[in-house]
Amino acid sequence: MAKRNYLVDGLSGVGKSSVYEELIRRGYKAISTDRAWKDRADPDTGLPGMPMQYANSMWDEEKAVGELERQEPEVLFVCGSGGNRDRFLPYFTGIFNLRIDDDTMRRRLQERTNNDFGKQPEEAELMLRRNRSDEKPAGAIDVDGTQPLERVVEEVLRLAQCPTVASDSTLTPWSRRASSVSGRSFVISESALPIVQAAAGPRKRILRGTSDEFWDVLGRETITRIDYGWSGDVLATLLPYLEVQGIDLMHADHDAVASILSQTRGSSVFVLTSDLRQRHLARLDPRAFDGAVLRRYYEEFNETAAEGVDYAMLDGIAFLRDTLAPLESALVAVVIIG
Numbered sequence: 001m002a003k004r005n006y007l008v009d010g011l012s013g014v015g016k017s018s019v020y021e022e023l024i025r026r027g028y029k030a031i032s033t034d035r036a037w038k039d040r041a042d043p044d045t046g047l048p049g050m051p052m053q054y055a056n057s058m059w060d061e062e063k064a065v066g067e068l069e070r071q072e073p074e075v076l077f078v079c080g081s082g083g084n085r086d087r088f089l090p091y092f093t094g095i096f097n098l099r100i101d102d103d104t105m106r107r108r109l110q111e112r113t114n115n116d117f118g119k120q121p122e123e124a125e126l127m128l129r130r131n132r133s134d135e136k137p138a139g140a141i142d143v144d145g146t147q148p149l150e151r152v153v154e155e156v157l158r159l160a161q162c163p164t165v166a167s168d169s170t171l172t173p174w175s176r177r178a179s180s181v182s183g184r185s186f187v188i189s190e191s192a193l194p195i196v197q198a199a200a201g202p203r204k205r206i207l208r209g210t211s212d213e214f215w216d217v218l219g220r221e222t223i224t225r226i227d228y229g230w231s232g233d234v235l236a237t238l239l240p241y242l243e244v245q246g247i248d249l250m251h252a253d254h255d256a257v258a259s260i261l262s263q264t265r266g267s268s269v270f271v272l273t274s275d276l277r278q279r280h281l282a283r284l285d286p287r288a289f290d291g292a293v294l295r296r297y298y299e300e301f302n303e304t305a306a307e308g309v310d311y312a313m314l315d316g317i318a319f320l321r322d323t324l325a326p327l328e329s330a331l332v333a334v335v336i337i338g
Contacts, residue, residue, distance in 0.1 A: 005068050005091055006160050008079040009137055010098035012118050012127050013108040014145045015152065019098070020079035022153045024229040025176050026165045029073040029311060032229070033080025035318030036286050037064050058084045060287050065091075073308070075162060089137055096156050097136040098145035102128055173304075174231045174312045183228030183235040183316075185272075185323040186334045192221040193271070193332065197257050200264040214265065218334070224326055228319045230312035232337040234298070236268060238316040241297050247280045249320060254332065267338025277327040284321035286314045 008019050016032075023030040031037070039060040059082040067076070068091040078092075089095065100108070105127060109118030118124050136142070143155050154164050172178065188196065199217035228235060239250050252258075254271035261269040291310030298309045323333045 003071075003074045004093040004160070005076050005078060006156075007085075007089075007092045007095045007137070007140075008077060008098065008156060009081050009085070009095060009140060010145065011081075011105070011130055011135070013105045013112065014098035014100050015108075015149065016079045016081070016098060018149050019153055019156065020077070021227060021229045022149055023077050023079070023156075026153070026157075027175055027178075028075065028077055028157075028162070029308070030077040030079055030229075031067060031311070032315070032318070033059055033064075033078060033082060035315055035322065036067075037080070037082070039082075039287075058082050059088065061087075063287050064088055068092075075160065077156075077160075086137065089139075094160060095137050095140040096143050096159060097140035098152070099136075099142050100131070100145045102131060104146050105131055172306075172308060174234050174306070174309050176228075176230055179231030179233060181232035181236075181338060183230075183232035183319065183335070183337050185226045185228075185319070186218055186222045186336070187224040187323070187326050187331055188218070188221045188334060189223070190273075190330050190332045193254060193257055193334075196221060196334065197260055200261050223331070226319060226322055229315060233302075234309065234312045235316050235319070235335075235337050237298050237301050238294075238313055238320075239270075240301070241294070242317075242320075245283075247283055249276060249280065249324075252276055261334070261336075265336070265338065267336050269337075270335045272324060272327060272333040272335060274327045274329050274331065277324040281321065281324045284317055284324065286317045286321075289314060289317060 008016055010016055017034065020030050020032045034057075037059040039058045061084070065088075068078075068088065070076075106124060109124050109127065112118075118127055141159060143152060143159070145152055147155070157164050176182065196214070196218055199213045201214075242248070243250060249272060250270055252271055252273045253275065254273065258269050258271045261267075261271075291314055294313035295306055295310045298313060299306050323335060327333060
């Protein structure tokens with residue numbers, strides 16, 4: 001077991017994903033259960049293969065136990081919840097339950113762009129009922145999730161007796177705080193691609209600096225945005241690996257647009273389509289990949305030792321899965337690494 005495992009729990013919309021990303025930014029090892037441990041199982045039988053619904057969002061037992069029993073890292077934060085969560089509680093040194101009021105929950109469920117759950121009236125009402133019931137894991141310490149994100153994370157770290165920022169000496173090259181390269185995806189209407197492309201020209205000079213119309217336009221057209229929690233360099237390594245495995249996400253119908261965006265923005269840009277979703281989504285399951293194999297590939301590709309990079313590589317697979325998932329016909333995802 002890692003010397004100290006901490007669970008950051010709570011209902012939908014309380015901010016677990018945001019806390020996860022901020023912990024990584026500060027140099028801590030963290031896992032998002034929605035990305036890394038998500039399993040679709042019947043809540044009564046435990047058998048896999050059910051359509052994903054809130055009631056059957058379960059943690060993959062083998063994956064969860066494997067991570068929680070590892071000797072490293074010294075401190076591990078697990079952010080998320082699942083229907084079978086309680087059976088794993090003995091593995092945790094401490095449990096923090098994010099709490100928010102009903103109005104905040106209602107607003108966040110409607111406004112968030114990385115998860116559609118809670119946008120339907122019956123889903124929102126379910127979460128509100130559970131919120132009023134004061135439901136939480138046994139022994140959990142409540143943390144006010146309505147505070148600004150930085151204060152929420154600082155309170156979690158204080159309760160876990162950890163520095164508010166991990167020492168720079170502990171940062172790995174693939175942590176987002178140690179890298180200038182980020183990874184983001186933006187789901188937009190396919191019909192909006194020409195508008196985004198037209199806005200991707202050089203920055204315009206204004207009286208006091210420059211204006212970058214591209215991000216303004218892309219933001220207006222975005223339906224769903226997902227930020228990768230680690231350095232974008234990991235995605236740049238992962239994509240060629242996946243191509244070797246027969247999962248080619250670097251070539252699609254809009255390669256010409258992707259090429260223009262890459263040249264004008266000085267970044268690596270890919271445009272993912274519903275066709276790629278149909279062909280590859282089912283294979284982008286982090287549980288189907290061996291972290292040790294991913295680590296060896298990263299080390300050979302980058303010619304450097306990379307103890308622990310398997311966390312980032314597996315999370316990259318989940319990031320690409322979550323990017324492809326909403327791509328029905330007439331939707332595309334603009335993935336920007338840079």
